[in-house]
Amino acid sequence: MDELENDGTAITAKSGRKLDESRDAVILDAALDVLAETGYAGMTMTLVAAKAKAGKGAMYRRWASKEELVIDAVAHMGRRDVDVDALPDTGTLRGDILAMFRPESIEMADRRLRILAGLVSMAAVHEGVGEAVTDANVGEWITANRFLIQRAIDRGEGRPSANADALARVIPAICAARSGLERKPITAEFITALLDDVLLPAVLARP
Amino acid sequence: MDELENDGTAITAKSGRKLDESRDAVILDAALDVLAETGYAGMTMTLVAAKAKAGKGAMYRRWASKEELVIDAVAHMGRRDVDVDALPDTGTLRGDILAMFRPESIEMADRRLRILAGLVSMAAVHEGVGEAVTDANVGEWITANRFLIQRAIDRGEGRPSANADALARVIPAICAARSGLERKPITAEFITALLDDVLLPAVLARP
Amino acid sequence: MDELENDGTAITAKSGRKLDESRDAVILDAALDVLAETGYAGMTMTLVAAKAKAGKGAMYRRWASKEELVIDAVAHMGRRDVDVDALPDTGTLRGDILAMFRPESIEMADRRLRILAGLVSMAAVHEGVGEAVTDANVGEWITANRFLIQRAIDRGEGRPSANADALARVIPAICAARSGLERKPITAEFITALLDDVLLPAVLARP
Amino acid sequence: MDELENDGTAITAKSGRKLDESRDAVILDAALDVLAETGYAGMTMTLVAAKAKAGKGAMYRRWASKEELVIDAVAHMGRRDVDVDALPDTGTLRGDILAMFRPESIEMADRRLRILAGLVSMAAVHEGVGEAVTDANVGEWITANRFLIQRAIDRGEGRPSANADALARVIPAICAARSGLERKPITAEFITALLDDVLLPAVLARP
DNA sequence: CGATAAACGAGACGGTACGTCGCGTCTTCTG
């Protein structure tokens, strides 16, 4: 959220003690812990404060509300389930996408999607929340998919008329639905099946 | 909800005044009204009771909590956005799926998915809730899709190896993700694009 | 309560089943039981109904409210702690008053006063309730005292100027205060002390 | 209430914000206001909170229930109907007791006893409540009476065998019974009559 | 005697107060 757009060299030279920035991460971690354990409704600010050995004042000095704290916490989750900076190049779209996940990546995506599910109802009320949370969590995944699919099209593996943008969302969206609505886990088998049954046919189709 | 697993031949022959079943629908309707107006967080039991001219006692006699009431309310929403009993048969899968929606159906699906989004976080806490809500809301849609896709496969329009079950979930899942996560509306154009860019290629693909 | 002032030859000749008068006593007894166990606030109509194996309908057909039921219950308590019809005549006021109590009478008066205490707050709200309840419970006691004191005056034992009416209330009032306010039990010793320290001096005083 | 038996040297050195003791009196005053206006049954915690501009949390942090709040409120009523610190010395017991009341004192005692009556039923359920409330309300009155009576005995005005302790309770107890049970007001005439008909004869009696 | 009106036990109904708990703010004390 960074609601203050605080750029290091703040113009208003505040006097007095500065916010202890090391507390931020502690509080955010505590919030994620509680969120994962009890869900959004069960997460209370007092409980997070206790787990972080912090006071509620320190929390509200940083985030204006429970919702902003949660959003920030989710947005700052480690994003290492997909290594966007070093996408694989195996020669086939199937190989690329399967190689994109490191061994523990799928488990990570599963946990991430579970937390995400707990926040959807919040998005219904707060403008822009859904976008921020989605971007932080599945945005990179979609971007990576789009890159791999477009490359497959470009090298002639996929049909020329394929819409890389639409197709890039297929797997994340279906995973999100499975996790959030059906409450079933995301596994390597599930993703492989999606790939073979839905994505690859749609990309490679020759009408 | 049927929280009691009532097996037809009820053992406990209750005496005294019976639950007035006509109150159920009145309360559920009032809950849906308030839910649509104010969202989940803004919906108070007292307000629903007032709108339904009911007492809180009558509500808690039927549903153990606000959450169960909401789930039941959503589960019993009118399900007429897809007419499952009279599926079209236009000769092509594309025609079938487009014909499946009556003029107002897409708008209905959009509203339904918006409400659904507000409940996903509850599913994170309550076992089995996600399934119930999903079944009630997108279950028939998926079933209809599966039927149409399987028929297309059977008549040789789709590739024989196509997995009708997995493919049937594609459009609902992507619509749910768009509505719940991206907070963008579901339109006829969006569905048509999904159909042409994703579903049809995947079903018809000749590798 | 007899809220209908029903004079035998009712004008509206009701057809159908009559009220089962035997239920009255059962319900009143149950009410007294619960009243003694849990106090006025803890006495619920549902609990009384359960204890009397009655329905709430049968209760509200007889008494318009919980308060009227309680008043009637208290008014119909057995009044045999003081035998008003056969007052003793021992020759002295002291002997008369001590003889007025049968062995178990003091314990009875104690229980009666405890219940009475639970109703005083009700009297604060309902006009005339205090009078009815008091009459039913200490009225006879005062009447008996007044008779004995007046007789003592008349035979020259008490001073001629003594006010029998005021003096008759002394012991009941102090007992009520001890029971209701101090929550201490009424015992034979306490009454004897009251008699010797307060009442007899006041009656017999020769200024 | 001091429900914690707090021994001066508190062990638990609490950190954090302290209870704002100034809120106690505000809430108690509001409770007395509502109590006087609507009676015990009509007094709601929400109404008291609103009148005190307080939250229910602040109230329940101090008193465990409505009843304890009411008891404390009554116990802390201004006690200036009898000026215990400057008891009169007119030379006769009659003069002393009549002088003990300032002009408005009797009206005050009357109001106090009316509120007290509303709480007696609570005393029936809550251990020790009756004592606390009684002490706070009639305790000083009794103490003053005892002092005046004992002084009259000591100077030879009263009979040497008079029991000052028992006699000191006579007038307060009879006033409480008149107010609580008979629902009649306490007036100067009534107290004077009591004094002349009961107390003085009992104290001065020469058998 | 058979019909019927009403009382019966049981308990659901609308309404309302209670006591709990969470949010976001404010206050106290310590470092």
Added chain:
DNA sequence: CAGAAGACGCGACGTACCGTCTCGTTTATCG
């Protein structure tokens, strides 16, 4: 002055009770 602790105002939750109404059954009275 930031930070921990926690009290503050506010208001929703879920429970319990009152007095009424409805259910299906039983029983007294009348035609």
